Amino acid sequence: MLAPTSATQADVVFVTPPKSAPGWILEAICREIGSRLPGLDIRYCHHGEALPQASRYFFSHYMFYVGSLSKVRTVRRGQSFVFATHLEADKHGIPNESLARLLDSSDGVICMNEVLRAELQRLGVAPHRLGVAVGAASIQTYRPHVRQPDGKVGFCSAYYARKSPDLVLEIVKKLPHRQFLLLGKGWRDYPRFDELERQPNFSYVEAPYTEYPGYYAQMSVFVSASQLEGGPIPLLEAMMSNAVPVASRTGFAPDVIRHGHNGFIFDLPADANEVCSLIEQAYGLDTDVAATAAGYDWVPYAARIAALMGIPAPSTTTQGRAATA
Incomplete structure (x- = not known):
């Protein structure tokens, strides 16, 4: 000392x-x-x-x-x-x-x-x-749950243009059989938010940070669509919660995800059809994702x-x- x-x-x-x-x-x-x-x-x-x-x-x-x-x-x-x-x-x-x-x-x-x-x-x-x-992130706070075949696809971020809001909207529209949850703040500033909120398979939640673990527990797949990141930290929170990540190749995603093993990575600029295909593949993954994130x-x-x-x-x-x- x-x-x-x-x-x-x-x-x-x-x-x-x-x-x-x-x-x-x-x-x-x-x-x-x-x-x-x-x-x-x-x-x-x-x-x-x-x-x-x-x-x-x-x-x-x-x-x-x-x-x-x-x-x-x-x-x-x-x-x-x-x-x-x-x-x-x-x-x-x-x-x-x-x-x-x-x-x-x-x-x-x-x-x-x-x-x-x-x-x-x-x-x-x-x-x-x-x-x-x-x-x-805290392994004491973000506890693993059993993924469900009909579990939600989650996003978690504040609104910025670099978070690829148009891509988020396109993904939601292309997968009407999946339920989507966007957890964050500031998204009502997105010019097309009304269109996003009208989608019947989409819900938006602004919640205190202390309530985030409960929302991660609803997710089977977590998507990070950002064009530029340092992290993002929610990626680790979701992985600790045992959601399968589907993330853009930015920030520390390549450091923590082994493509096809504990998640999936897509290149930028992103193609919505490719991301949707990876989301569907994520539902078939049987890896204990939380175990791969415990060291963080x-x-x-x-x-x-x-x-x-x-x-x-x-x-x-x-x-x-x-x-x-």
């Missing part, structure tokens, strides 16, 4: 999304990791607030690191680690090549999938700075993050010290 170097210096400061962005999954990821770093002084700081002195900083988004570079260089006594899920140059207004140069000034970049690690290396980030920690629990995930930051492996039972918000 590491001891604080002073009464005021934290061992690890997690830089979380700004207060103006409540509910962002990155904050939840930080707190899940921090709660599993025993014996350390763990603190949380919203991006944009004054950074406490620390031995290590964990920036939950690369733009938080970019925006804090001058502050980190002024106050830091330790190292900076940057968590990266996927690249969106147009959204953030910084070319990928420029971002790579800035990331190469950090002490480490923790990628959520192998494809991103390879891309950042291609862009010029030194290989020794790059590591991969595929996402996690938060406990080994926190241990992997700790190792990438040079922190001794955390105990599987001990929780971290009370955190400072």
